[in-house]
Amino acid sequence: MSIFDQPMNRRHTNSFKWDAMEKVYSLKDASDILPMWVADMDFAAPEAVTQALHNYLEQSVFGYSFISDDAKDSVVDWLHTRHGWQIEKESILFRQGVIPAMANILTALTKPGDKVLVSTPVYPPFFNVPKTNDREVITCPLVEENGTFVYDFEAFEQALAQDVKAYILCNPHNPGGYVWSEETLKEIVRLCAKYDVLIISDEIHADLMLDGAVHTPLAKVAGDEIDRIITCMAPTKTFNLAGIQIAYMIVSDKKKRAQLEAVITASGHGSLNNFAPIALHAAYTEGKPWLDELLVYVSKNIDYVIAELGQLPGIHIPKPQGTYLIWIDYRELGIDEKDMMKRLLEVGHLALEPGTKYGVEGNGFLRMNVACSLDLVKEGVARFKKALA
Ligand SMILES: Cc1ncc(COP(=O)(O)O)c(C=O)c1O
Incomplete structure (x- = not known):
C-alpha cells in the first residue's frame, strides 16, 4: 500500500x-x-516537513524572524538538481505566493493601462491580476493540433505587436498539463525580445513532471535575453503546502530586482510567516x-x-x-x-x-x-x- x-x-x-x-x-x-x-x-x-514544523512549534516562541541562508541555499540546490538550472542566490525574492508576486511584478515593471498578453485557456488569475491592477488583458488562444494545444506563433506575434508590455507564460501549462518544448520556449523568448516585452514565467507546476517528461525553465534557455524574464516558482504545489504560503521570484536583472524590492517594501508585506521558510527548506532538502x-x-x-x-x-x-x-x-x-x-x-x-x-x-x-x-x-x-x- x-x-x-x-x-x-x-x-x-x-x-x-x-x-x-x-x-x-x-x-x-x-x-x-x-x-x-x-x-x-x-x-x-x-513527513520531514511536518517534523520540521513540529520542532519549530515546540519552541513556542513566534517572534519576528528573517529568511535563513539555508532556505535560500535549498532553493538554489533544488533548481540545480531538479531542473539543471544554476541561479544566483541574490536573484531570489521571496513572496507569500506566485499570485502576489505576479501583482508585484506588474506594479513594479508595467504602468496602468499597459497591455498584458496571456495565452488562453489559462489559469484564471492570469486575467484577473492584470485587470484588478488596471492593466489591459490581451488574449491569444493556443490552437489545437493532434488533440493537444500548441502556440500559433503567427497569431502570437500579431498580438505582441499591439504594443504589449508584458507576457504571462504558464510553464508548464495549467489547465492542459502541457510541458513546453525547448524549441517553443526559445520562440516565445525570440518574439518577446523582438517586441521588447517583459516575460513573467509562472513555473509553479515545474516539479510535477509525469512519465519522464522534462521541465525546461524558460530562463535557462533564454541566452542573452535572460534579463527580460522573471520566473515565479514555489514548493507549495509540489509538496501540498499552499496554505503555508511561500513562493519566490528569480530575477537576474539587478535593476528590475531593485524596482521589485521597492514595490514590496511599499506594500508593507515584506516578510513571510515564520513557518513558510521552514517548510520550504524541509521540503527541498528531504522531500x-x-x-x-x-x-x-x-x-x-x-x-x-x-x-x-x-x-x-x-x-x-x-x-x-x-x-x-x-x-x-x-x-x-x-x-x-x-x-x-x-x-x-x-x-x-x-x-x-x-x-x-x-x-x-x-x-x-x-x-x-x-x-x-x-x-x-x-x-x-x-x-x-x-x-x-
Ligand atoms: C499556474 C498557477 N500559478 C499560480 C498558482 C497559485 O499560486 P500561489 O498559491 O502561490 O499564489 C496556481 C494554483 O493553482 C497555478 O496553477
Whole structure:
C-alpha cells in the first residue's frame, strides 16, 4: 500500500476544496459532493516537513524572524538538481505566493493601462491580476493540433505587436498539463525580445513532471535575453503546502530586482510567516523521495481516469505530461456547460472546474484534479459516469 492510499478526511477543516463548495458552486448543501476541483492535494505533506514544523512549534516562541541562508541555499540546490538550472542566490525574492508576486511584478515593471498578453485557456488569475491592477488583458488562444494545444506563433506575434508590455507564460501549462518544448520556449523568448516585452514565467507546476517528461525553465534557455524574464516558482504545489504560503521570484536583472524590492517594501508585506521558510527548506532538502513516489501515483490515477472515461463516446482525454490535473474534452457531446455542471453536481454529486473559467476557449472542457487516493478517483469516475448516463 502506498502512503497516498491513506484515507484523508478534510471536511470541516476550513478546507477551501472541501468546505467552500456551497459558496463556489452556489449550492444549499454540498455535504455529499466529492470535490475534484481546486488544485491542492488530499495527501499529507512529506513527513520531514511536518517534523520540521513540529520542532519549530515546540519552541513556542513566534517572534519576528528573517529568511535563513539555508532556505535560500535549498532553493538554489533544488533548481540545480531538479531542473539543471544554476541561479544566483541574490536573484531570489521571496513572496507569500506566485499570485502576489505576479501583482508585484506588474506594479513594479508595467504602468496602468499597459497591455498584458496571456495565452488562453489559462489559469484564471492570469486575467484577473492584470485587470484588478488596471492593466489591459490581451488574449491569444493556443490552437489545437493532434488533440493537444500548441502556440500559433503567427497569431502570437500579431498580438505582441499591439504594443504589449508584458507576457504571462504558464510553464508548464495549467489547465492542459502541457510541458513546453525547448524549441517553443526559445520562440516565445525570440518574439518577446523582438517586441521588447517583459516575460513573467509562472513555473509553479515545474516539479510535477509525469512519465519522464522534462521541465525546461524558460530562463535557462533564454541566452542573452535572460534579463527580460522573471520566473515565479514555489514548493507549495509540489509538496501540498499552499496554505503555508511561500513562493519566490528569480530575477537576474539587478535593476528590475531593485524596482521589485521597492514595490514590496511599499506594500508593507515584506516578510513571510515564520513557518513558510521552514517548510520550504524541509521540503527541498528531504522531500524528493515523497515527490518521486507521488508522481508515480498520480500518473497511475490519470491512467485510470483515461481508461475509464476517455473511452466514453464523445469524451477525449489526452494524457497530461505534467501536473495532477486532467483536461477533459466533452465538446463532441454538444452539452452546454451550464447543463453539464448541473448534471455533475445534481446527479453525479461531483465538483469539477468548468472549462470557461480558463477563458472562452475552455468551453466544452472540464478540469479534474486527481491528487487524491485511487479510491477517491474511482468514486469520482463512477460519479462522472452517473452524471452522463
Ligand atoms: C499556474 C498557477 N500559478 C499560480 C498558482 C497559485 O499560486 P500561489 O498559491 O502561490 O499564489 C496556481 C494554483 O493553482 C497555478 O496553477
